[in-house]
Amino acid sequence: MKKILIAIFSCLAYTVSAQEIIAADNDTTVLTEYHDGLLWAYRHIGDYVVGMTNYEQKDSYGKYYQIAIFIKNLGNESTTFDPEGITSDLYRKSGDTLALEVYTYDEYMRKIKNAQAASMLILGFSSGLNAGMAGYQTTYTTTYGAGYMPYTHVSTTYNASAAAAANMAATTQMLTLGKLMSDDRNTKSQGYLKKNTIHPNEGIIGYMNIRRKKGQSMTVNIPVGESVCSFNWDVSKKKK
Numbered sequence: 001m002k003k004i005l006i007a008i009f010s011c012l013a014y015t016v017s018a019q020e021i022i023a024a025d026n027d028t029t030v031l032t033e034y035h036d037g038l039l040w041a042y043r044h045i046g047d048y049v050v051g052m053t054n055y056e057q058k059d060s061y062g063k064y065y066q067i068a069i070f071i072k073n074l075g076n077e078s079t080t081f082d083p084e085g086i087t088s089d090l091y092r093k094s095g096d097t098l099a100l101e102v103y104t105y106d107e108y109m110r111k112i113k114n115a116q117a118a119s120m121l122i123l124g125f126s127s128g129l130n131a132g133m134a135g136y137q138t139t140y141t142t143t144y145g146a147g148y149m150p151y152t153h154v155s156t157t158y159n160a161s162a163a164a165a166a167n168m169a170a171t172t173q174m175l176t177l178g179k180l181m182s183d184d185r186n187t188k189s190q191g192y193l194k195k196n197t198i199h200p201n202e203g204i205i206g207y208m209n210i211r212r213k214k215g216q217s218m219t220v221n222i223p224v225g226e227s228v229c230s231f232n233w234d235v236s237k238k239k240k
Contacts, residue, residue, distance in 0.1 A: 019054040019065075022217060022232035030231075040070075043229050047075030049203075050222055050229040056212065061115050064209040065100070065235070069193060071224060072203035083193040083208060085223040090215040090235075100218065101211040105192045108209055 021041040023030045031042045035053075042051040049072040057066035065088075071081055088100040103111065193206035210220075216236045222229045 019056075019218075019233040019235050020237070022234050038068075041231055042070075043231070045227050045229050046225055047077075048073060048079075048224045048227075048229075050224055052220065052222065052231055054218075054220065054231075054233045054235075057209065061112055063212040064103075065212050065218065066207055066209050067220060068205065068207040069222060070203060070205045071198060071222075073198040073200055075225075076200050078197050078199045079225050080195065080197050081204065081224060082195045083206075084195075086208065087221045088210050088218055089221075090213050090218045092215045093236075098213060098215070100213060103209045103211070105194050108192065 019039075021030065021032055021039060023032075023041070029043050029045075031044075033040055033042075038053045038055055040051050040053045042049055049070075051070040053068050055066055057064045069083075069086075073079060084104050086102050088102050090098040090100050092098065191206050193204075193208050196204050198204055210218075216234075218233050218235050220231050220233070222231075
């Protein structure tokens with residue numbers, strides 16, 4: 001199990017600000033261990049071993065509880081794991097319970113694309129405005145009239161070459177940013193949990209983002225086979 005975690009989890013981007021698992025003192029169904037500073041919790045439920053860790057993550061698109069999940073099939077039959085069935089509830093100090101938004105792969109990619117589209121729109125407007133203005137040149141000429149009184153004449157001309165150069169620079173900037181944004185989406189898509197068939201003696205691992213809200217504790221419910229495996233996490237403490 002550790003070899004699988006080392007080989008795959010090393011590809012995931014994370015910040016070391018792990019949450020603490022909440023388990024009763026007499027709960028012997030939970031096994032915990034640290035891996036690269038993150039606390040992992042495991043449960044053996046039926047024919048499966050389910051493990052997860054929970055930590056806070058912030059990127060250009062928001063703040064999240066980022067969860068990494070490991071599932072090992074110990075049975076003799078294949079099973080299909082669908083991460084869309086994962087749910088999470090947040091418990092607040094006031095006693096309220098809030099259903100947290102767990103982003104599926106498609107939802108998270110759509111969130112990234114929407115944020116990038118807004119950035120491209122702003123940049124495109126700014127670049128187009130600057131490129132359009134670059135073609136106009138204003139000159140100031142001062143002459144002296146009777147009594148040596150100065151007169152300033154203002155004239156504006158259009159320089160097609162300057163405008164073309166500015167448009168080319170703006171286009172190059174947009175294309176470069178578009179490529180960087182595409183690379184960013186590809187990077188963030190690597191390792192994000194998707195629907196998978198888990199064959200006997202095989203395991204999968206990946207991560208998902210949950211929209212971050214302040215609270216005391218949160219529960220993550222992971223459906224595997226015919227059962228639901230739940231983990232409780234303390235999210236009340238301020239991470240340094």
